Amino acid sequence: MHFYSPYLPLLPIILTSLISASPTSRHAIRAATRSPTVTSIHNFTLDTWVENLAVRANGQILATLLTTPQVYQVDPNPSSANPATLVHTFPSTTGCLGITELSPDIFYVVTGNFSISAVGSTPGSYSVWELNMAGFAAGGTPIAAAKIADFPQSVFLNGMTALEPVGGNTLLIADSGAGAVWSLNVDTRAVSKIITDPLMAPTSGADPAVGINGVKVRDQTLYFSNTDQQLIGKVALNANGSARGPATIVVGNAPGADDFQLDVLGNLFIAGDNELRFHGTVEGTGGPPDVVTNSSLVAGSTAVEFGRLATDLVSVYVSTNGGQGQYFSREFTNPGEIVRVDVLAAGWPKLR
Template identity: 30%
Template sequence: MSTEVKNVSKVLIVTTSHDHFEGANPHPTGVWLEEFAVPYMELLHNGVEITVASPKGGSMPIDPRSLPTPEQDKAWQRAIAASKQTTQLSKVSATEFDAIFLPGGHGPMFDLPDNSDLQQLLREFHDTGKIIAAVCHGPVGLVGATLSDGTPLVKDKVLTSYTNSEEIAVKLDKEVPFSLEERLRDLGAIFIAHEDKADHVEKDGKLITGQNPNSSASIARALVAALNQQLPAIFERTLEAIAPAQIVAEFPVNTFLENLAIAPDGTIFITSYEDGKVYRMTQTGELTDFAKVEGNMAGIVIEPTGDLLVAATLKGKEPTICRIQPTGSVERILTLPEAIFLNGMTHLQGNLYLVADSYKGAIWAVDAISQTARIWLEDPLLARSDASNPFPAVNGIKIYQNALFASNTQRQLLIRIPLTDDGAPGKPEVFLTNVNLDDFAFDNLGNLYGTTHVYNSVIRISPTKEITTIAKAEQGMTGNTAVAFGRTSNDNTSIYITTNGGMSLPPSTGVELAKVVRLEVGVQGE
């Protein structure tokens, strides 16, 4: 079922004018028709106004290997008609459009990489925060594009394209002017390759890319969702194995439960972001106001002494680490004036704790005894791709098997950072893409349990990266924010989930009660 794009969006499709391979065997090529026609028809079906342009204008060449079947010819009739009358690229302006889309085929490999008109358009689309999408060989149009300071447009962007393996499989790796995958990597892109012929789309901020012709329908749907400012449908194919759920506490509507930490005796401490509170809940379910700061409160950990450390932003907008004693008294131990948005926390080693800075794109190391802090790691993978989007970048952080795992919520990434013996960070690497995680926890088998926040579900990610949904809105997961394993013999195979009732993305029925929900997963926590 399609959803019509609101307020009539306009998309520019830029295709090729090049109709043959160069070199000793100049056999015909052009656009791979499916990569043009399927997105064209999807956009048209959703009420989008489309302009098709090419370097020379006129009829675009179609790779003869992609000519349509009779059924496709009928279904793609309007797209095929549009392919015969493209506008000359030099005559279009970025100001007229909301998005640009580059279909593939081998033709673009020859006339798009160095096209100055396309490079200027892409820079303007990027600088004005508009959507850039490309599929298969279409991303070759990005390789010559730079930002105003000369930085390659693709640098530090998560993306995909037709892979080396796929080029070799069709025996055209010696006939293309260069390897597209290698060129993108050389320009600093974070290239994600799936198996040959996989239906695979990557989205990093306003950049959307697809791997091959089989990704044509998926990238079209992703483009429509982006135009409509909808969430990408990243979990639509996820398996389900719903866990037994029990609501153990409820809070008033518009209570933004943010995080939780569980003591060895089973006491649960819960931060409430907007009112700066910590709630204390005993194993018997007794709930009390435990502590409060004048400001906001996010991350929380428990020190060996039983004191709590919390990441707060006090009323003067000061990012601060506070210690809360067992009596509930609050002590400000450290202010971090260079921090922006302190969020998830975890213990590193000794007196050191790590704190995610969601808007700085960094992780701080805080010494709870000396009351000092330093940047432990700052890296593009931890940063936002869109500063105008309030969703946090680096968010949840947890250590498992000599590595720190970190969620980048805005970019829908899970990052793995190797740890040295002395607790220093190695080079961050992308562990998983297309996964919207807020907080997460590991069990002793290596499964990760993650809250998806605005997707209103809890997922399990296996060590082999298979994703299973284990709880949904029906189990009380609307606006779920954090997760932790129980720590007593009565609940150490259960996880506890905090929710805000959908405050970040309200459901159609309105914001719900905030909750703490227990899910039985049958495996002990790490």
């Protein structure tokens, strides 16, 4: 867990005010806030599905594409001479999915064969690759990538996260088709299906089968979305990433839930179903997540990440596919893109 200096002195005051308020008053205050400002950072082509994103320590955004096997770096500075730079194109695969940073500027990417038009995954086609971003700059030439492991027994790998908060060597990877979590030790390259749970499973008969999707680890607990079951769940972890017990539901009414992020208070910002939603875990109201924004700019929202610079600490970045339906109709009207949502300025409690 990292706290960034501009808001750290205010943290005790804000935490006290949030926790001491009654659930009713907290909800009323949050419901009265204005809509946040939503700004387009970069548009890709009309038929580009932006699947996931990560933010480098220097503020640059890494975006994975599902419609082509590529990772781009996007500069959030609107006056940048290089708004988007190709980082790498992966061979012998059709697209990229989860991305996460395991150590400073060392990122890992899931690749595999998933056909949007045919609505299906090719089991066993998935791999995890390493990207060393140290020294990579906007406008630079593409870099090499190193394959870490293949997953021949996987069904549909998707979201990915680090088991340890800093300096670890283990990745946890969601298998949306199998309703499971795989572990990967990037040093030994050992692969293991480490968790299965009914709350991670896809819905019977769903096409495509998209169970567990986004994954995040906080305080030795794995949080996960399940798109088919429309929920956010959590499960306590042992030191090796295995489950200490059965998973439980955190949010039971989250239609289209894709990837998500937790703020320092444990609140959830959830992408999916053409919206960015918020679930306040401090409230404990038990209701469905509130809609932060359903602006047309977040049509087909797929992932959400916090900014890491003083200029965007009050914001989240959201990746989109422009609207899932257009990939089936082949009548494209909205581009896949990355947008910025200024959440804290509109009253949504986000600290990082």
